Amino acid sequence: MRLVLASNSPRRRQLLSDLGLPYEIRLQEVDESFPAHLVRAEVAEYLAAHKAEAYRAALAPDEVVLTADTIVCLDDDVLNKPADAAEAIQMLTRLQGRVHDVYTGVCLLTGEGQRVVFSDQTRVYFRALSPAEIEFYVQQYKPFDKAGAYGAQDWIGMVAVTRLEGSYFNVMGLPVHRVWEELVKLGFGLNEVPSLAAV
Numbered sequence: 001m002r003l004v005l006a007s008n009s010p011r012r013r014q015l016l017s018d019l020g021l022p023y024e025i026r027l028q029e030v031d032e033s034f035p036a037h038l039v040r041a042e043v044a045e046y047l048a049a050h051k052a053e054a055y056r057a058a059l060a061p062d063e064v065v066l067t068a069d070t071i072v073c074l075d076d077d078v079l080n081k082p083a084d085a086a087e088a089i090q091m092l093t094r095l096q097g098r099v100h101d102v103y104t105g106v107c108l109l110t111g112e113g114q115r116v117v118f119s120d121q122t123r124v125y126f127r128a129l130s131p132a133e134i135e136f137y138v139q140q141y142k143p144f145d146k147a148g149a150y151g152a153q154d155w156i157g158m159v160a161v162t163r164l165e166g167s168y169f170n171v172m173g174l175p176v177h178r179v180w181e182e183l184v185k186l187g188f189g190l191n192e193v194p195s196l197a198a199v
């Protein structure tokens with residue numbers, strides 16, 4: 001089986017590399033809109049599965065494509081990527097001092113048509129941030145490629161996140177523990193992970 005990662009996200013590439021399984025990148029433009037009636041956990045799974053469908057026709061029988069989508073949920077709202085600095089500041093002003101949930105949906109689709117879709121939830125606690133801290137973060141880090149306008153792995157993660165319930169890697173964009181578990185079921189294994197001596 002050969003693994004294909006269909007993702008533009010540098011965090012997902014890094015996490016999958018750290019997991020140790022060899023993979024190839026494949027990319028195609030996919031629309032990221034979703035039906036309004038879906039509830040939170042369903043949105044991430046829907047988008048991950050929707051992304052995978054774009055690759056189905058071109059998959060070789062021995063390939064499995066991995067797609068994912070991360071969303072940030074606050075109250076009843078889904079926060080996607082901010083369009084500009086003003087929207088990023090607005091999102092972070094809402095998130096500061098609050099608890100929110102991050103969902104990452106993942107789809108694994110094999111060339112033979114087997115499809116596994118799952119999602120993971122992490123609860124993230126933010127302490128109160130000052131307007132100056134929020135503005136500093138947005139100006140310096142320009143988090144426009146990140147759901148909810150923040151990266152738990154960068155400066156704001158250090159100064160704002162006081163507590164996590166669930167997987168940290170899930171917040172970064174890939175619930176690697178679940179990905180590993182499902183890939184093992186599909187036939188991947190330790191024999192594909194290079195030993196430390198060989199790295």
Ligand SMILES: Cc1cn([C@H]2C[C@H](O)[C@@H](COP(=O)(O)OP(=O)(O)OP(=O)(O)O)O2)c(=O)[nH]c1=O
Binds near residue numbers: 010148150
């Ligand atoms: C909440 C949070 C999100 N993110 C990132 C993960 C995702 O890359 C991004 C959410 O956008 P996604 O639409 O999930 O992913 P993407 O468009 O970057 O990549 P692709 O669709 O090609 O796979 O936000 C962080 O890096 N850190 C965080 O703490």
